[in-house]
Each structure stands twice: as structure tokens, then as C-alpha cells.
Amino acid sequence: xxxxxxxxxxxxxxxxxxxxxxxxxxxxxxxxxxxxxxxxxxxxxxxxxxxxxxxxxxxxxxxxxxxxxxxxxxxxxxxxxxxxxxxxxxxxxxxxxxxxxxxxxxxxxxxxxxxxxxxxxxxxxxxxxxxxxxxxxxxxxxxxxxxxxxxxxxxxxxxxxxxxxxxxxxxxxxxxxxxxxxx
Amino acid sequence: xxxxxxxxxxxxxxxxxxxxxxxxxxxxxxxxxxxxxxxxxxxxxxxxxxxxxxxxxxxxxxxxxxxxxxxxxxxxxxxxxxxxxxxxxxxxxxxxxxxxxxxxxxxxxxxxxxxxxxxxxxxxxxxxxxxxxxxxxxxxxxxxxxxxxxxx
Numbered sequence: 001x002x003x004x005x006x007x008x009x010x011x012x013x014x015x016x017x018x019x020x021x022x023x024x025x026x027x028x029x030x031x032x033x034x035x036x037x038x039x040x041x042x043x044x045x046x047x048x049x050x051x052x053x054x055x056x057x058x059x060x061x062x063x064x065x066x067x068x069x070x071x072x073x074x075x076x077x078x079x080x081x082x083x084x085x086x087x088x089x090x091x092x093x094x095x096x097x098x099x100x101x102x103x104x105x106x107x108x109x110x111x112x113x114x115x116x117x118x119x120x121x122x123x124x125x126x127x128x129x130x131x132x133x134x135x136x137x138x139x140x141x142x143x144x145x146x147x148x149x150x151x152x153x154x155x156x157x158x159x160x161x162x163x164x165x166x167x168x169x170x171x172x173x174x175x176x177x178x179x180x181x182x183x
Numbered sequence: 184x185x186x187x188x189x190x191x192x193x194x195x196x197x198x199x200x201x202x203x204x205x206x207x208x209x210x211x212x213x214x215x216x217x218x219x220x221x222x223x224x225x226x227x228x229x230x231x232x233x234x235x236x237x238x239x240x241x242x243x244x245x246x247x248x249x250x251x252x253x254x255x256x257x258x259x260x261x262x263x264x265x266x267x268x269x270x271x272x273x274x275x276x277x278x279x280x281x282x283x284x285x286x287x288x289x290x291x292x293x294x295x296x297x298x299x300x301x302x303x304x305x306x307x308x309x310x311x312x313x314x315x316x317x318x319x320x321x322x323x324x325x326x327x328x329x330x331x332x333x334x335x
Contacts, residue, residue, distance in 0.1 A: 013221055020217040028213055045213060046313060048331040049220040054230065057313040121199060136200030155254035165192050168199070177333055178189050 001119075001172065005063055020049070022119040023064065027071050029111035032110060033104050034075035044074040062175065064119070068112055113177060120171030128164035211250035223289070228317055228324035231263050238332070256327045263318060263327055267309055274316060276302040282320030289313035289329065 007015035027048055031041035048071050052063075131150060134141035145153045168174055176179065188194040235255040252267040262277040274284060279302030280290050285292045298304045298318060317326040 011224070016221045017218050020214060024217055025209050026213045028209040029205055033275060042213070042216065045217060047331060049217045053220060053224050054328045113198065114205045117199050117202035118206050121202070123230065132199060133203070135196060136203055162192060165195055169189065173315060181187065181189065183186060183189060
């Protein structure tokens, strides 16, 4: 991640594109969690990406956390969600309504988990990405199709899957997620 | 003790599937717009940070639209002041020196105007969307971060 940010800062467009591919889903899901309209989401995204170009590319560490925080803040500003405002801006008004912002918080946690897994996935080798994509497809691809696509015997699919998932757990973003969930 | 989700291959795979589908839900234009933003990367100019915004000040007393919005930006050596009104944007570069001011909109449009000996410049329209100002003089280029909104 740090090297990706350094490359983008130095002018490497491909590195920037990869950062966007990894983290646009986080920005999008956060906007969804706050129930923003499409226009509002576009507005949040513009603010977040321009701020990233302005400031954060100079400080590559902890980019995912920075993105999550800034996106939430921008969404919170635009959010029509009374529940969010009640809990986070006017805590004294809590007593007159149930804490129905639980879905927002749950969706934000889900978005961060998804982001870590997706970022990790994008760093795997091509064979692992192909295999895991076929396995998570709905409905999952039959083993015969996987075997033909990857050119490996059906009997190797299980062990290969295990190796790819082990590799996924070792990606920095996923390892950090596992640590944050008590692993 | 129960196996956590990430230690179990089946559940990790299910979580990855969910992450993949969440990524697939992102509209392509949402991603491409973010990629295009890279064009606005600006390493030539020195960044002057926003140190004062009257819009933030006034939120406390809930003043409505109409007045001037005052913005002050500062870098190590330079200050850019801007007064955003309903019809104009008046600015001053300090220490005062002549040059050219450029106002860039996040939509891609840009316009320039001269900076006079007193460091003053004027744009004869107020920006409605996200914008930033770049001031070029003999001493180099200094710019503001992106600012959202017009007067207020």
C-alpha cells in the first residue's frame, strides 16, 4: 500500500487507478450506509479523492483508515439520517427514540471488512484470483469447469484453494483486519 | 472455543464472495470519475492550507445565505485571502506581488485573471461548485486546497 501511494504521488497513474479500484467500494458502501442520494455520493467521492490527492499522498501510512474516516465525516455532513444526527451530533436527545442507527454502524463495519478482503484479493496472483472468483461465483462454478479453466486436476482444487486463502490471510490489509477482530 | 470466521476456509471464502459482490455493485462511472481526478494532482504548486473559513464560523449562529464568505489560506511564506460574494470572488496574494491567478473548478473548467502590484485579483463570477485558486508569480506557484461551495 505504501509503495502504491508513493508511486501515485510520484505521478504513476496506474498506481492511482489501483488505489481507486481498491477503495472506491469503501466510499460507495459508506455513502449507501448513510442513505445518501447518488448526487450526494458523487459529491462525497469528489471531496474525498481530491483531498487524498491534496494531502494524503504525502503521508502514505494508514491510508485505508484515513479514507474511512474522511468519507464518514463527509457523509455525516450530508446525511439526512436523523438517527445518525441524534446519536452522533446530539447525544442528549437520545432518550426520545430507539437507537435505530445500528444498521448504519453495522454496514460501515461490513464495508471495512469487505474493503480489506477486496484489497487483499486484488494483490493475489492471477491463478489465485481466477480460482477464488470461480469459487465465490453464485452459483459456484462446478469443479470440472474450474479444472478446465485453470488446467489443474479436480483433486488439486481443494489444496490450491487452501493455499490461496492462506495467501489472502497474509496480505497486510487482511492481516490487519484479522488482528482487529481479535486474531 | 469457536473458530473465528477468518480461520475457517468456508467462511473466509463466503466473506470474500460478499466483498467481491459489494465491489461489483459500485457503478463504473463512480470509479472512472475517481480515476480522472488524478489529472488534478498538482506537485508544482506549494499548498497553502485553509486557516480560516467564515462559513464554518457562522454555522454556530445559523446565518443564512447572502453575505460574503471569507477564506484565508496560508503556506510557509504566503497568504491567499478570498472574499466570495454572490457575483464576484475578490482575492489578495500576500506578500503583495503581481502575477496571474487561476481558478480551477473540479469539473475541469479554469479561468485566469491578472494579479496587480498590490497582490489583488478579481474573478467576475462566483464559483458554485468545488474550486481552488492558484497564484503564479515570479516567486513560484502557491495554491489553495479544494473548497466546496460559493458564498455562504
